Amino acid sequence: MTAMGPIATDIYVPSLPQLAQEFNVSPTQVQWTLSGYLMGYAASQIFYGPLSDNLGRRPLLIAGFAIFLVATFASMLATSMEMLIAARILQGAGGAGPIIVVRAIVRDLYEGARAGQQMSVMSSIMGVAPIVGPLIGGVLAVWFGWRASFVVMFVITACLITIAVLFLPETLRHKSDAPLSIREILRSFRIVFANPRWRVYGALNTLGHTGLFTFITGSPFVLQDLYGLTPLQFGLFFSVCSSAFVFGAWTGSRLVIRRGLDGTIAIGVACFFIGGILQVLGLRLFPGSAIALLIPEMIYFAGVGFVLPHSIASALSPFPERAGAATSLQGFLQMMFSACFGLGVSTLLGSSAVPLVAVTVLLGTSAAILFVTTARIRQRPL
DSSP states (O other), X not given: OTTHHHHHHHTTGGGHHHHHHHHXXXXXXXXXXXXXXXXXXXXXXXXXXXHHHHHOHHHHHHHHHHHHHHHHHHHHTOOSHHHHHHHHHHHHHXXXXXXXXXXXXXXXXXXXXXXXXXXXXXXXXXXHHHHHHXXXXXXXXXXXXXXXXXXXXXXXXXHHHHXXXXXXXXXXXXOOOSOOSHHHHHHHHHHHHTOHHHHXXXXXXXXXXXXXXXXXXHHHHIIIIISOOOHHHHHHHHHHHHHHHHXXXXXXXXXXXXXXXXXXXXXXXXXXXXXXXXXXXXXXXXXXXXXXXXXXXXXXXXXXXXXXXXXXXXXXXXXXXXXXXXXXXXXXXXXXXXXXXXXXXXXXXXXXXXHHHHHHHHHHHXXXXXXXXXXXXXXXXX
């Protein structure tokens, strides 16, 4: 279930240049199919978390799957770029439900380092989708066209919703007594945002994910249009990077019990910084070389595997009674920043990979500075 989000983006990423050709639109317009998904995801998750605190985790997760299934069917049948973008926005609105609710389920069942360990396991599972997704998507794009990716998504989602209906138990022990209203949801968000620890860990998570998504949106055009890779070669390139993400998440799940949440996050932040600097050197010394981008991006992806699950666990730890609201707000900021940066990079891309590399360096350096300067806040007792 946690892999549904990556599946919704990664399996059809190799088809992006193909979409631009078929609908005769610019790369920026095609990027809206990704950024629109994230915006739908961001806007809807504001409600999934607080609603799951009141109504329970199970019904919200199943509702999200149902919306995603309908939107995927609409994407399969899209006859224009506008229709596809609209369907992708709805797909994002559905896709947010399972991911947000599953994170809240982990907080229902675990605390502290154990929660971080479980988040790492989930991230490792999520990382499998970006490994196989682009490879499958590349084959589907070459042999069957871009619609085939949505057919595969539809089948996978239908299986997942069946499993959820038949086997998923309710994990929320004590439902919130607060009345369901926009005012109460905003009140929960104010309480969460007022916590300085949440702000620090939420920012680290957002910076890491934004760098990841910027690469996802910009790399198909850089690597296929500028570097000459085929869709299948691009899928292989992306799968190698995703393997580094799985390595980081899996290794983090092993280290977190011994090093703690902050000690594990520190490794990831160092990978952000090193990966960004090496990308600049690679672009400068070996222009036109895909390998010069691949190796530094693998380091960055590994950092994302270390940072994302443990920053989420750290951000949620002060809010056992508001886990849904805390994960919703964090996810909203994460996805909105990612969508905006993704659109910005796609607008700036021309005949150079400089915009893509510049954003990686900016985000990686910002995360390193934030982590170093907030030690006192992170060390405060809950």
